[in-house]
Structure formats: C-alpha cells, structure tokens
Amino acid sequence: MGEQSSEPHKSDVRPLKIALLGCGVVGTEVVRLLVTHQADFAARVGVPLELAGIAVRRAGRRRDVPVDPDLFTTDAAALVRRGDIDLVIEVIGGIEPARSLILAALENGASVVTANKALLAEDGATLFAAAEKHGADLYYEASVGGAIPLIRPLRESLAGDRVRRVLGIVNGTTNFVLDRMDTEGTGFSEALEEAQELGYAEADPTADVEGFDAAAKAAILAGLAFHTRVLASDVHREGITEVTAIDIESARAMGCVVKLLAIAELSADGSGVGVRVHPAMIPRDHPLASVREAYNAVFVESAAAGQLMFYGAGAGGAPTASAVLGDLVTVARNRVQSARGAAASTYAQLEVHPMGETLTRYHISLAVDDRAGVLASVAAAFSRQGVSIQTVRQEGRGEDAQLVVVTHQAADRALAATVNDLEELDSVREVTSVMRVEGLGDK
C-alpha cells in the first residue's frame, strides 16, 4: 500500500475510501470529525481517509455537514457496490435495509463498522459469516454503551481470562427515569415525561422502557463474554414500566437502589449461560449504584482479573461517533496491512438456560394481617418451594403491618411460584413489591 519510506500520507498513497450509510445525529458527527481531524486520521491510519459517498433517505434536505453536496446519494445499494469503497460505516439502524447493505458491502470486500445493536442481536451470525467468507472486518464498538470501550476489552483484553458475570446499565433512558424516581420520589410516568422533555426519551419510549434495547445489548455482551451465540430472543426481558414508588422506597429501606440491569452469567457448573434484563435492587455501595442520570456502565467479574467496571456516556451523537471512528481507524489499519481483526468467537457454544433455571434472589414486601401465625404461614410458603429465607423483618403494626423478606439464591421459577403462593394466602392482604436483588454475592 504505497512505496513511501517514512511519512505515511504522501500524495502517491492511495487514500482509503469510505461510504457512510445514514446521516442522522451520529452520521453528522462522524462526518464532522472525519473532516475536522483529517490529518490526525491520516497519521493514525498510515494513509488518508476519503469520504467517498453518503447515503441518505431523502435528497435535497439541508444538512449541516462540511462536505461537497455531490457526495450525498439516496441510492445506498449502488454506493456499497461501487467497487472502489474500502470501508463502510452503517449508522442507519434497524434490520432492513441495513442488513442487505452490510452484506453487499462485505461481499464487495469492504470492511464494515456498524452501531446497529438490533441487527447484530437478531442476525449477527449471518453478518459475521459473510465477513469471514470475504476476508473483511466487521466492527461494532458503538452498538453497546456508546463511547465506552466494551466490545474491544471483552473481545481482546479479556481473551486470556474467564468471564463469570457481566452486569450492565446499558440503557440511558431507563437509568435516567429510575434515577429521577430515586432522587425526587416521583412515579414512573412523571419521571418518563421529564426524560422526554429533556430529550433522554423518545416520543414512543417502548424500545427503552420495555427493555428491548437493553436486551439486544445483553445478547451482544453475553456472546462476547462467553464465546457463544446469543440472540435478543434468547434474553429474558422485563422493562421498568411496573416499577413503583413503593419498590424504590423498599430498595432504599434496605440500602439499595433500583437499576435496570442487563445480566449475563455463567451457570454454577459452567454448562450454560443465563442472559436477562430486568429491574433489580443493588446495594448503594456497589460501583454500579453510583451511575447517575443517563450514564451507562458495565461491571465485569472474571476469574483472574476480578472486578472491572467501564463507565461513560452510553448514547448521543458525539460519543457514538467516537466509538465508530475508533473502529474505523482499526479496520483501516488492518486494511493497510492486509490483515483482519479478531473474528467472532463462538467456539464455546454454551446453552442459554431459561430464566426459570437461573439462580436469583428476591426482595418481597407483603401487606399482612398483624396476628400470631402469619409469619409461620408465610415461611411455610417459601419452604414449600424449597426457597430459603435470608432475612425477614416486620414493619408497622395493625393496618400497616408489612413483612419484608429477602431470600437466599434459588431458581427463579421457584421464587416466582412462591410469590404466586403468597398471593393465595389468607393472611397476606397484598404482595406490594417484588423485585430481584443483585450484587450481594452468591448466597
């Protein structure tokens, strides 16, 4: 790739040509940074990078990007097939046409950088197979945790270690909502409205608040951590719409805070993995508890490294563009030396265990009759399902009598069955709060 001796960006060096698919919030920022720091990119890659085309949905729209307007095209399919494109950046999102465009790009020998979590978690295998077949790179740091380096540390830095558990706050919208509920005592709807006003939540917040976004990211993280193919549909998913002010208050009473966690963990015998997204209480002194507002963080427990945490802005145009461009530099360098980065590693092919078999622990608040024998009947309901109680405490008297139970670890199925049984007990007037507890250790 060039005959030069010392300086990499002489005029006789062929630049690498980039096609950008999508020019929304992230794409605009990618263009701005590519143009502004052109010389830095050339120095870091070894050859100049040239923006050769930008595919957009609608032509003629006024765009605030400092490039030749002739670069814009509405024909993305023709752009990726042009034959002279070395690198393709996909920031359209969604399944189609993103998938077809990425596949066409790989077939044409281009390396691809994508931020598309939904596509990777639904059909990553097809994309990775195509990259493998055509000897191209497929990088996706921006798909999880925005600017936070996560993919690369999991795929490369921890490649000599054994990950046991990944616990992540990977959705900024829900973290913002839960943080507001915690700090201001507001209910879910009110906190969501505030998030929408501030631009942290979309007009249709379903993908975020129902946990779909986090589930796609959980699938990607689980696949990397355990060298196993995991789909978004493998992930047990519960959103935050049913989290109440009572739940938040119950968490506070036991020194915890409620977070929407994406969890991927090896089963105790190492035979399978559990992957799940749900709200959970975590102790306030856990490193994840201090992740405020719309920030993201991923906490990793591994055999040799111990506990690691990665923290930063999980979304937004500039942070996502930072991750995209970090990948772009790597795939461009690989291209210069005709090499490829680490391919998808799924050699372990562990079974994904159903949620019912996953070991969890529950925090349960019950409104009960304040009379002798109630505790005995409640305790019996737990023991019938083989669930062991760690602590139980009574709060209030008479009309306000509450029992608060925290269990030891048990199969989630047994815990759920226990809650059903409790609802049937005469002495239990209402199950007022049920939530899993994480970060207390395996007991």
Add this chain to the structure above:
Amino acid sequence: MGEQSSEPHKSDVRPLKIALLGCGVVGTEVVRLLVTHQADFAARVGVPLELAGIAVRRAGRRRDVPVDPDLFTTDAAALVRRGDIDLVIEVIGGIEPARSLILAALENGASVVTANKALLAEDGATLFAAAEKHGADLYYEASVGGAIPLIRPLRESLAGDRVRRVLGIVNGTTNFVLDRMDTEGTGFSEALEEAQELGYAEADPTADVEGFDAAAKAAILAGLAFHTRVLASDVHREGITEVTAIDIESARAMGCVVKLLAIAELSADGSGVGVRVHPAMIPRDHPLASVREAYNAVFVESAAAGQLMFYGAGAGGAPTASAVLGDLVTVARNRVQSARGAAASTYAQLEVHPMGETLTRYHISLAVDDRAGVLASVAAAFSRQGVSIQTVRQEGRGEDAQLVVVTHQAADRALAATVNDLEELDSVREVTSVMRVEGLGDK
C-alpha cells in the same frame, strides 16, 4: 492437541511456542492459566500455544507450577535466541536484563508481551523501534492498571477521538494509605504500616509512596493519549509522604478527598502536554473519589466521547496475568495471520510543558492573626502573583484563626510563588496545608 477436523487446532497445525521470562507472582499465575485453559487458548487463537521455556534467576527452587521441570532455565539470553520461539512474555521487571532480553527476542522475530512499566517509561522508544524494524508486536497492557483494559482503549478505541485529559489513580499502595487516612483519621506512617502488614506495601515503599511507580505509568498513559513520546523523567512527581492528617481534614471540610493522581493533559492552546503525579483534593462526587482501598481507576475526558472511567484491580498476580494473557492472545492471533497490531503512535510529538507553566488551582490553609487587615494583606499576596481567589473563608477565632483559600486556575509557578510570599507575611503564623485541587472544572 486433538485430531478433530472442524476445530482450528489440528495436529498438523504447528503450535506457537512461548518463552516466559520470570516466574514470580505474575509468572506463576501466567503458567497456571496457560496450562489450565489450554483448550480455550487454542480455540481463541486458532492454534495451540506451547510453553517452551521458563527463564528464572535461580535454578532448583521449588515452584508451584504444573509444568515439566525441564522447561526451567537460568539462561534467559539463550532461551530468547533459541530460534523456535514465537512469543516472549517478560515479567522480570526493571531495566536490565529485561531490556536486552526484549531486544534480543524482537531481533529474533518474536513478538513480546511485557508488564514492565519502568522500562517502557525509560526507554520505550528503543523497544518500539526494534519491534517496528523486525515486524514484531510489542504489547504492554499489564504495565498500567493491572487487569484494567487501558492501553487498548487509549490506543485503539479512542483512536478516532481527541483526548483532552487523563486523570488516574494508578498506584494501589498509595490509594490504600490515603483511603485509610481518610476513613480512619490515621497519620501517614500508621497507615503505611498497616498497608505493609496487609501486603499492600513493600518493605521499602519508596517507589510507591514517592510516586515513581505512578510517574512511569503517567508517562505511558500520556504517550498513548497524546501520540507523543513521554519519559518518566518528563513527569513532575510528588509523593504522598508529606500528606498530613490536617490536609485530609481540610479536604473533608470542603467536600473533597485526597488522592495521588497521575494527570496528563493537553494545554489550553493544544501546543503541549503537562504530565504530573501529585496528591490532590478531588470532590467526593467525582467518580474517582469512590475508588477505595488498593483499587485503581483511570478517568478520561475526550472531545467526542466525553467522560469515561475504567476501574479495577491495579496489581496482583492474577489480575496482571489476565492482562498479559489478553495481550498474548492478540499477538498470537496476529502471528497466525502474519499481521501486526497498532504500532507506537508518536506522530504528534507535542512538547512536554514544565510544571511551572501548567494551570492548576490550590487549596491553602493559613494560621493567621485574628485582626483587621489580615485578609487584605493575604489577598494582596495572591494578587501580586496574578492569582485570582475563588473562595476564602475564616475558621476559628483568636489563637485558632484560620484562613482557607481556594484559588482559580493559575500557572503552578505563580501559585507556588504565592505560597512562598504568604510564608513571609507577618500576619501569617503558618501555612498549615497546601494542596492542588482537581476535578472542579476549568475555572
């Protein structure tokens, strides 16, 4: 290593041969993990890894490692020159013989993984030039922050971004000592003794408490963040031996905690970098403030990504081995496909500014006479040096009268000169505490 077909480690695949230099705490753990997870390494690299020799200082010592005793040799120089070695792991530490051995390994075409911060910060340029010349990889994730992925994120993930500042807690011993001083109110000597009893500090703690260890790491981080060659000797260094219980108490009074920080930052005009290690007060709500005991964390501010933090165990056999083996997998994969990872990037060659020119802010406590005109004379001392005061408050009366001053940002030289001037003032009985303040923003 198995005759099966679809798997990449067929019997006709030549294994990659590894020479391990040093078999202390880290080396022992490296051997244990390599042997225990042999099949995983083969799957992740694509070919088996074979431990071909282990160089130790003393032969015949009983070692708790599960390998053929014939692998041990006291002739490290012969081992790296054997001709069949693909990968060399250097965990001896120190300048010599580590440097000569690494250079010999590279000259013989082997790729090298090292944890040697002192050597990299003193003479990294020679090593990188040799790696470049002989087409080999030189990886060093374990040199800073133990198991925490830092080198790779800075070198690769942020390659498309512009780092503005790196603030790190990169020495576990000093963080443990300062944490104990903060939580238990003990003095420096007492906290250091406790650290020594618990194995967090060495019998001769000089390298840690005087900041030499942190300065080497600061040089490495600064070089990566700013694409510039920085030596340990370029780093302004102050240790924690003069941090007093009064300093810790003063920090607490203003909602801060004292940490030994490694700081690398771009100057305001982008023309140079400042690199320094010294104790500083940081606000208790700063993410670095919650880094307790012997943990490490590095906080990065960059133009597009915003704020990132990386947290984990900064030392110890297993965490360091995790980082070494992550690098080993990468350089082994590169070897399999005859590629090289990113080389050292020093294209920017920014000037390293002297400490006196670096902008800092000071927290200064003064024992003063309690009479009219004192504040005026103190304020005049600041203004003579062109230093602007952000807040000043009086504490105590009469004999116990104290003035506590927090400045705006100013050149460190002007701040130091101000302290000298204050010591000469008749109305100032004693300058009781002087410390820089970080993490308050640039004002």
